[in-house]
Amino acid sequence: MSYKILNTRAPRVDAVDKVTGKAQYTDDLSRPGMLYCAILHSPIAHGKILNIDTSKAQKLPGVRAIITGKETGDIMFGVSPARYDETILCIDKVRYVGDEVAAVAATDIDSALEAVSLIEVDYDELPPVLDGLRAMEEGVPQIHEKYRRNICAQVHWNFGDVKGVEAEADYIRTDKLTTKMQDGAFLEPQSILAEYDATGRLTMYSSTQAPHYIQRTLAMALKIPLERVRVIKPAVGGGFGPKASCSTAELVCCKLSILTGKPVKMTFDREQVFLHSRARHQFFHTMTTGVKKDGTLLFLKHHCILDGGAYASFGIATVYYAGSLLGGPYRLKNMDYDGYRVVTNKPACGAQRGHGAVHARALFETQLDRIADELGLDPLEMRLRNVMETGETTCNELYMSSLGMRECLEAVRDDTGWAEIGKRKTTSQSKTKKVSRAIEKSASSSTGNGKARGIGVACGFFVSGAGYPIYRSQTYHATVVIRISEVGGFVIVESGAADIGQGSDTVLAMITAEVLGIPLKDVKVRSGDSDLSVDLGAYSSRTTLMTGSACKEAAEDCRSQILNAVANRLKIQVDDLYICDALVKSRKGEVDFRSIRDEFLQEHKGFTDTPDAVSLTFREAARIAFIERGSIVGTGKYKPPKLGGSFKGATVGTSPAFGCSAQIAEVEVDLETGEVTVLKVTGAHDCGFAINRTQVEGQMQGSISMGLGEALMEEIMYDRCGNVLNTNLAEYKIPTSLDMPPLQSLIVETIEPNGPFGAKEVGEGAIMPTIPAILNAIRNATGVQITELPATPERIVMELRKLKG
Amino acid sequence: MKKIVTLNVNGLDYETALEPRRTLAEALRYDLGLTGTKIGCKIGDCGACTVLIDGVPSSSCLVLAIEAEGHEIMTIEGVADGNKLHPLQEAFVEVGAIQCGFCTPGMVLTALALLKDNSDPTDAQIRRALSGNLCRCTGYQKIVEAVREAAKRMLRTC
Numbered sequence: 001m002s003y004k005i006l007n008t009r010a011p012r013v014d015a016v017d018k019v020t021g022k023a024q025y026t027d028d029l030s031r032p033g034m035l036y037c038a039i040l041h042s043p044i045a046h047g048k049i050l051n052i053d054t055s056k057a058q059k060l061p062g063v064r065a066i067i068t069g070k071e072t073g074d075i076m077f078g079v080s081p082a083r084y085d086e087t088i089l090c091i092d093k094v095r096y097v098g099d100e101v102a103a104v105a106a107t108d109i110d111s112a113l114e115a116v117s118l119i120e121v122d123y124d125e126l127p128p129v130l131d132g133l134r135a136m137e138e139g140v141p142q143i144h145e146k147y148r149r150n151i152c153a154q155v156h157w158n159f160g161d162v163k164g165v166e167a168e169a170d171y172i173r174t175d176k177l178t179t180k181m182q183d184g185a186f187l188e189p190q191s192i193l194a195e196y197d198a199t200g201r202l203t204m205y206s207s208t209q210a211p212h213y214i215q216r217t218l219a220m221a222l223k224i225p226l227e228r229v230r231v232i233k234p235a236v237g238g239g240f241g242p243k244a245s246c247s248t249a250e251l252v253c254c255k256l257s258i259l260t261g262k263p264v265k266m267t268f269d270r271e272q273v274f275l276h277s278r279a280r281h282q283f284f285h286t287m288t289t290g291v292k293k294d295g296t297l298l299f300l301k302h303h304c305i306l307d308g309g310a311y312a313s314f315g316i317a318t319v320y321y322a323g324s325l326l327g328g329p330y331r332l333k334n335m336d337y338d339g340y341r342v343v344t345n346k347p348a349c350g351a352q353r354g355h356g357a358v359h360a361r362a363l364f365e366t367q368l369d370r371i372a373d374e375l376g377l378d379p380l381e382m383r384l385r386n387v388m389e390t391g392e393t394t395c396n397e398l399y400m401s402s403l404g405m406r407e408c409l410e411a412v413r414d415d416t417g418w419a420e421i422g423k424r425k426t427t428s429q430s431k432t433k434k435v436s437r438a439i440e441k442s443a444s445s446s447t448g449n450g451k452a453r454g455i456g457v458a459c460g461f462f463v464s465g466a467g468y469p470i471y472r473s474q475t476y477h478a479t480v481v482i483r484i485s486e487v488g489g490f491v492i493v494e495s496g497a498a499d500i501g502q503g504s505d506t507v508l509a510m511i512t513a514e515v516l517g518i519p520l521k522d523v524k525v526r527s528g529d530s531d532l533s534v535d536l537g538a539y540s541s542r543t544t545l546m547t548g549s550a551c552k553e554a555a556e557d558c559r560s561q562i563l564n565a566v567a568n569r570l571k572i573q574v575d576d577l578y579i580c581d582a583l584v585k586s587r588k589g590e591v592d593f594r595s596i597r598d599e600f601l602q603e604h605k606g607f608t609d610t611p612d613a614v615s616l617t618f619r620e621a622a623r624i625a626f627i628e629r630g631s632i633v634g635t636g637k638y639k640p641p642k643l644g645g646s647f648k649g650a651t652v653g654t655s656p657a658f659g660c661s662a663q664i665a666e667v668e669v670d671l672e673t674g675e676v677t678v679l680k681v682t683g684a685h686d687c688g689f690a691i692n693r694t695q696v697e698g699q700m701q702g703s704i705s706m707g708l709g710e711a712l713m714e715e716i717m718y719d720r721c722g723n724v725l726n727t728n729l730a731e732y733k734i735p736t737s738l739d740m741p742p743l744q745s746l747i748v749e750t751i752e753p754n755g756p757f758g759a760k761e762v763g764e765g766a767i768m769p770t771i772p773a774i775l776n777a778i779r780n781a782t783g784v785q786i787t788e789l790p791a792t793p794e795r796i797v798m799e800l801r802k803l804k805g
Numbered sequence: 806m807k808k809i810v811t812l813n814v815n816g817l818d819y820e821t822a823l824e825p826r827r828t829l830a831e832a833l834r835y836d837l838g839l840t841g842t843k844i845g846c847k848i849g850d851c852g853a854c855t856v857l858i859d860g861v862p863s864s865s866c867l868v869l870a871i872e873a874e875g876h877e878i879m880t881i882e883g884v885a886d887g888n889k890l891h892p893l894q895e896a897f898v899e900v901g902a903i904q905c906g907f908c909t910p911g912m913v914l915t916a917l918a919l920l921k922d923n924s925d926p927t928d929a930q931i932r933r934a935l936s937g938n939l940c941r942c943t944g945y946q947k948i949v950e951a952v953r954e955a956a957k958r959m960l961r962t963c
Contacts, residue, residue: 014906020841022841240941698947701944702942729850729939736935736937737935738932738936
């Protein structure tokens with residue numbers, strides 16, 4: 001199938017606005033008379049609120065309103081309805097340093113901040129729970145009344161028969177990996193502008209990933225009818241998950257606007273981004289895997305504790321994802337999983353790119369390499385022996401309607417020359433020997449640089465849209481409305497989908513242009529507005545498949561209406577008509593369309609751009625369709641079929657499709673300092689079908705960058721009182737242009753039957769292999785197996801010392 | 806107490822009353838309405854607020870507006886010629902160097918200064934020059950490619 005628009009490298013539809021500074025983000029908006037909001041944070045990690053005195057702050061000139069938990073009420077909200085555990089502002093208790101206690105609206109930001117500093121709160125300090133591993137122990141203070149032993153959610157799954165096959169295994173090993181809480185570190189701090197108008201309608205502009213869910217939460221928590229709440233997402237400077245949940249800041253800005261009748265604005269500083277973004281959990285994984293001596297996987301026993309900080313947020317989904325997404329992409333018939341998501345007195349965690357599954361994948365893929373080494377197998381070949389193929393179902397009932405895992409592995413193998421550079425990788429010599437050999441080798445080399453090089457491979461897969469909404473509902477996951485301009489050719493796509501930088505507006509524009517046979521420049525996408533359509537938002541890598549499917553249907557609806565009008569007017573068969581290059585043509589040859597052209601010309605006397613093409617133009621056809629039928633509006637909708645098994649928690653991990661990825665990382669490790677330089681990462685991703693090749697590569701490359709940061713440098717640090725020590729981008733390090741190696745991106749296309757034109761996800765599957773590929777390369781270079789992330793120079797040096805004895 | 810300050814931005818003089826502690830980034834955005842300059846951290850870590858001061862890339866969050874008086878400031882709004890994009894901007898658009906776009910204005914200005922000093926930089930020189938501008942979306946690959954492509958196009962037109 002050949003396409004005019006799809007599968008090309010068309011520039012993003014918002015690129016010119018962004019490169020000229022015209023694109024408007026939430027903090028770029030202002031309103032006459034708007035007030036500025038500031039929020040009072042808890043200075044302690046755990047304590048009871050005894051008293052709040054706002055009297056001094058009330059007297060400060062410029063202050064228009066102050067609210068505490070008393071004003072915002074005790075209605076509970078959160079992400080998963082089964083775990084609503086937050087109130088808008090704290091009422092009787094604070095649960096982390098930064099927990100939100102009061103909020104002020106004032107005429108300028110300085111007055112708002114000063115007023116916050118004048119609010120006096122008396123606390124009865126309680127001992128904080130800061131160690132996720134110990135949070136479940138008896139005797140540890142309980143943070144929420146409803147979470148006994150601080151367990152917010154737990155999962156116990158047994159798929160297949162692990163016990164039954166244990167005896168068949170030729171080799172079994174157990175490994176552990178501890179990770180750290182990590183931050184989304186998007187460049188745009190969260191920003192909100194709330195406006196409550198005289199008619200009782202609330203409009204909130206917010207840097208959100210999910211206008212639909214935020215609309216629901218605002219309505220529920222503020223007790224406003226849902227239809228009277230509108231959430232608009234202007235341009236958003238990255239989200240990666242943490243901007244998907246409704247925040248206290250969003251709720252208090254709305255509440256303050258309702259109270260004052262004025263627009264209220266707030267933009268986080270970077271410290272607040274760290275405290276209030278619900279980003280990556282801390283994971284403590286233990287895995288025991290059994291294999292046959294040819295490397296065939298037999299079983300996996302997986303135990304995991306997730307430290308999720310003070311509130312549930314997305315955590316219930318996170319603990320399920322951490323288990324369910326090990327079901328593939330390998331044939332693994334027997335899998336046990338015990339997962340516990342605990343609460344502690346730290347900033348709450350939620351969803352982040354590769355939700356729940358990234359660190360589980362990191363341990364499993366590094367364990368596979370250790371197994372391959374022990375068995376004397378090439379780790380890449382061992383993976384190829386185990387990969388699932390299209391049409392297979394995992395032990396936890398995830399159906400792979402398309403899966404190019406083998407193709408991805410072969411693509412990175414062939415592109416890197418793995419067979420050549422990978423040869424020395426299968427030696428079964430002892431680790432100590434390997435290190436001393438590496439050190440000797442480098443010491444004896446003429447440069448004497450004391451560095452060792454290694455190479456590592458890993459795989460992964462991810463959902464292409466969550467199979468179910470966060471709240472239980474029969475709702476469509478996406479609807480799209482397409483309007484054809486009544487004067488002729490221009491097309492407007494309306495969608496609630498959230499382009500947060502990943503490029504979904506461009507995907508919708510390209511799909512529309514392709515279906516209607518018109519140039520991309522004639523399509524305008526309006527999106528990110530809960531008034532326009534229902535769309536669950538930018539999370540779980542869902543937009544291309546789900547909103548894209550709805551968009552395709554809406555565009556086809558428009559095309560059908562236009563062609564029917566033309567066929568009706570010309571008294572010909574509609575089935576013969578098609579649109580290409582913005583011309584309406586017939587498969588049966590030339591059509592006499594003079595009556596339409598004459599009418600169009602009659603209407604446009606004096607115009608200089610009247611059509612003179614030998615075929616009927618799309619403009620003329622669209623105009624005649626309007627005259628025949630009134631407004632041409634096409635609608636499309638998408639809802640996945642019923643997915644998944646019937647066991648508890650079976651819905652998490654289900655998806656109409658799964659993307660998959662393989663990567664090979666090449667690293668150099670300084671044996672003296674422990675510093676790791678990633679020299680190159682070669683990635684291959686099966687995105688089903690690339691709607692836009694440049695954007696697919698962009699997602700693959702961005703994923704690798706985030707994975708590299710998480711592998712080597714990203715770690716939120718706490719002191720013993722629960723204060724975050726590194727709430728800035730100098731001490732919380734993310735990769736710079738100097739940390740990133742050249743990236744080779746290979747697109748694999750398997751044509752997904754459930755996706756529009758065969759397309760499925762790329763935004764998150766592509767982060768799955770990065771951490772383990774780098775860790776495998778480090779071990780390959782040095783013999784060091786990292787058991788605690790990130791793999792900082794310090795940790796590597798300590799491990800090197802251990803190896804040397 | 807506010808002070809009257811004249812800021813020369815993109816070749817135009819703007820006279821405005823500012824608190825002396827107002828940063829240049831805030832003044833550009835909130836007093837002059839030039840919101841193309843982005844604020845990502847306010848403490849000079851991220852580079853999103855980069856502008857050119859007398860041609861030198863500078864974090865405008867670390868400069869007081871009153872200090873910028875008497876200097877030539879260039880922001881992202883001054884890079885294109887009307888609706889005609891600068892070759893560097895064209896390359897960013899065509900190569901796909903833009904995702905969320907929040908780092909883009911700072912990236913473009915930093916790269917513009919690089920290409921003025923070095924019309925044919927190596928990839929290593931490009932990466933070095935951009936290392937103070939954080940990007941979380943792209944992995945920098947396409948940004949580096951865009952700067953390289955722009956250099957090629959600009960050399961051709963010289």
